[in-house]
Amino acid sequence: MATELGIALLGAGTVGAAVARELDAHADRLAQRSGGPLVLRRLAERDPARLRALRLDGVTVGDDAEAAVAAPDVDIVVELLGGLNPAGALLETALGRGLGAVTANKAVIATGGRRLAAAVRPGSGGLAFEAAVGAAMPVLAMLRDSLRGDEVHSITAVINGTTNHILRRLEEGDGFDRAVADAQQRGFAEADPSSDLDGHDAAQKLCILAWFAMGADVTPDQVQRRGIRGIEPEDLRAASGLGSVVRLVARAERSGAGLELTVQPTLVPRPGHPLGDLEGADNAVLVESDLAGRLLLRGRGAGADAAASAVLSDLVVVARARREGRVLPLPPAAPVPVRDAEASMSEAWLRLRLAGGKGGAAGDARRTLQQAGVTVERTTAGVDEGEVEVLTGPTSRAALARALEAFHAAGAPASVAQTMDRLEPLA
Ligand SMILES: NC(=O)c1ccc[n+]([C@@H]2O[C@H](COP(=O)([O-])OP(=O)(O)OC[C@H]3O[C@@H](n4cnc5c(N)ncnc54)[C@H](OP(=O)(O)O)[C@@H]3O)[C@@H](O)[C@H]2O)c1
Numbered sequence: 001m002a003t004e005l006g007i008a009l010l011g012a013g014t015v016g017a018a019v020a021r022e023l024d025a026h027a028d029r030l031a032q033r034s035g036g037p038l039v040l041r042r043l044a045e046r047d048p049a050r051l052r053a054l055r056l057d058g059v060t061v062g063d064d065a066e067a068a069v070a071a072p073d074v075d076i077v078v079e080l081l082g083g084l085n086p087a088g089a090l091l092e093t094a095l096g097r098g099l100g101a102v103t104a105n106k107a108v109i110a111t112g113g114r115r116l117a118a119a120v121r122p123g124s125g126g127l128a129f130e131a132a133v134g135a136a137m138p139v140l141a142m143l144r145d146s147l148r149g150d151e152v153h154s155i156t157a158v159i160n161g162t163t164n165h166i167l168r169r170l171e172e173g174d175g176f177d178r179a180v181a182d183a184q185q186r187g188f189a190e191a192d193p194s195s196d197l198d199g200h201d202a203a204q205k206l207c208i209l210a211w212f213a214m215g216a217d218v219t220p221d222q223v224q225r226r227g228i229r230g231i232e233p234e235d236l237r238a239a240s241g242l243g244s245v246v247r248l249v250a251r252a253e254r255s256g257a258g259l260e261l262t263v264q265p266t267l268v269p270r271p272g273h274p275l276g277d278l279e280g281a282d283n284a285v286l287v288e289s290d291l292a293g294r295l296l297l298r299g300r301g302a303g304a305d306a307a308a309s310a311v312l313s314d315l316v317v318v319a320r321a322r323r324e325g326r327v328l329p330l331p332p333a334a335p336v337p338v339r340d341a342e343a344s345m346s347e348a349w350l351r352l353r354l355a356g357g358k359g360g361a362a363g364d365a366r367r368t369l370q371q372a373g374v375t376v377e378r379t380t381a382g383v384d385e386g387e388v389e390v391l392t393g394p395t396s397r398a399a400l401a402r403a404l405e406a407f408h409a410a411g412a413p414a415s416v417a418q419t420m421d422r423l424e425p426l427a
Helices: 014-026 027-034 066-068 087-096 106-121 139-146 161-171 177-183 199-216 234-243 304-323 361-371 397-408
Strands: 005-010 039-042 059-060 076-079 100-103 152-158 244-254 260-271 282-289 291-299 347-355 376-380 387-393 415-424
Touching: 005 014, 005 066, 005 087, 005 282, 005 304, 014 027, 014 039, 014 304, 027 039, 027 304, 039 066, 039 304, 059 066, 059 260, 066 139, 076 087, 076 304, 087 100, 087 106, 100 106, 100 304, 106 199, 139 282, 139 291, 152 199, 161 234, 161 244, 161 282, 199 244, 199 260, 234 244, 234 347, 234 387, 234 415, 244 415, 291 397, 347 361, 347 397, 361 376, 361 397, 361 415, 387 415, 397 415
Parallel strands: 005 039, 005 076, 039 059, 076 100, 260 415
Antiparallel strands: 152 244, 152 282, 244 260, 282 291, 347 387, 347 415, 376 387
C-alpha cells in the first residue's frame, strides 16, 4: 500500500472550498492517479463561516497558515489565500522545508515565481501553478510539455473574464459604472475591481505566459498596460459598425529588438478572430510558433470548479513526482530586452470627431496623421455624424502619440474620441 501524503490547504474561499470538497468527494480517484492517498491534514482559514459547509473530519483546522506550513505531517502545501503577503513567504517557507507546493496565485508567481522555483528542493515534488493563468485551461502544461522544440513567436490572449463581461454590458448600452456594478453583483468582479479594470491581473498572467512560452524572466512593471476605464457604450457601437468588438487583449511578441509585452483594450474583428466571440468568464490563448503554427486554447478562465480542476491536476502531478523522488520541471527563464512604448509598434483604431464647420476636415485629419508618421490604412465615416474611423497600419506608438498631441492642439482638424490597438482578422 502506497504511503499517504499529507496536504495543508491554505484558504477555504471560493477555490479552496472547492478543492477541499473534491479532496473529500473524489479521494479514490485522486489516490489512484497520484499513486496513493492524498489526505487533507491541515486547513488554515481565518473566516470560520467558510468552513461550515465542509466535511473536515480528522483535519486540524485553524487560522494560522504559518503553523499549517510548519506541521510535521504535511508533504504538500496548497496555497489559495490570494494576494502577495503572506502567500509568497508561506510558499517560500514550504519549498525551503522540502515540501511540494501548489498555488493559484498569479500575483506571487508573476513577481516572485523564479525565486520560488529556485527554492524547490530535490525530490520534493516541486512547485505547480496551472490555475494562476486561465483557470481550467491547461495552458501552462501545454507550453511546458508540448512545445519544447518550438520557438514561440507570439501569444495573443484574453485572460480576464471580468473585463469581457463589462465590455459585453457596454455593447448592450450600459454605462461603465453600471456594467462594473453588474459584474460585482454576479460575482465576476471583486469589491475592489481595479486589478481587473486597470489590467494588472492580465499583466501578471501575461508575465507567467511569457516565462513558459518564451523563457522570459519579466515582471508586470515591464508590460505596457492600459485597462478598460474610459471606454464608453459609443465606442462599442462604433466598433460594431466596423464588424468588431472591444476586448482587453494581452500580447507577448518577439521581435528583433526584444520582447514586446502589452495589455491593451483592443478592437477585435467578430467574426474573423477567435478572441472576438469570447463572453463571460471564457478565456482564450492563441499561440504562434515556428513549427506548430497556430494553436488556440479556450475555456473557463475563472470560477470555483474551473480553478479547482487546475489545482487538483497540479496536486496529482506534484504528488506523483514526490512519490517518485522527482520534482515537476519548470522552464528556465532569463532576462530579455523588453521594448518600451517609444520603440514598440501597433496597429491602431482612432475615432476622430471632426471640427465643426470646417470643409475638408477629414482630409486635414488624415494629413495630420501622416505628418506624425502614422500609416493610415483605411478611413470610413463613423456611426455618428461628424465622426471618422481611422484604421492604421503598423505604426510606432511614438508616432501615434505625436498624432494625438497634434489633435489636442488648438485649431486641430479633429479631436480624438477614442483610440486603441486593433487586431487584424486571422486568415
Ligand atoms: N476565484 C477564481 O475564479 C480564481 C480563478 C483562478 C485563480 N484564482 C486564485 O486563487 C486564489 C484564491 O482565490 P479565491 O477566489 O478562492 O479567494 P477568496 O475567495 O478570497 O478566498 C481566500 C480565503 O483565504 C482567506 N485568507 C486570506 N488570507 C489569509 C490568511 N493570512 N490566513 C488565513 N486565511 C486567509 C480569506 O479570508 P478573508 O475572506 O477573511 O480574507 C478567504 O476566505 C487567488 O490567488 C486567486 O487569484 C481564483
